[in-house]
Amino acid sequence: MSARDAVDEANAAIGAAISTGSLHREFRSLLSEIQYELLDHADGGAPSTDRLRFALRRHGVEPPHGFPVLGGYSAAAGLLKLAAAISRRAARQTSSEYLRVLPDVLLVIAFHTEQEESARVPFGIC
Incomplete structure (x- = not known):
């Protein structure tokens, strides 16, 4: 599988995470912007990492x-974990700084999403 294929696959997983609703x-908006940057990246562009680094800060x-591999409460977080793993695979196949930073951002968003989802689960549910 090429890096471009992995970028497309990661982008699809991000889209699936967004579609969970x-x-x-704020995360939906950021992820939508990331999706367009990934489309540019797949077409040979070199998106800036500024937005990603700002999100991490x-x-x-x-x-x-x-956390990156264990299950949890949120389907969206699970899909973002998958997108992070795919992005890491793409980063290993290229010298893209964007793809090196992206998995960390996806995992941070997944972590926040998981925290929000777990707070909504009634205490004592089995």
């Missing part, structure tokens, strides 16, 4: 150990 409005937390 459970993401905070604003929302950055270190997700707990195992």
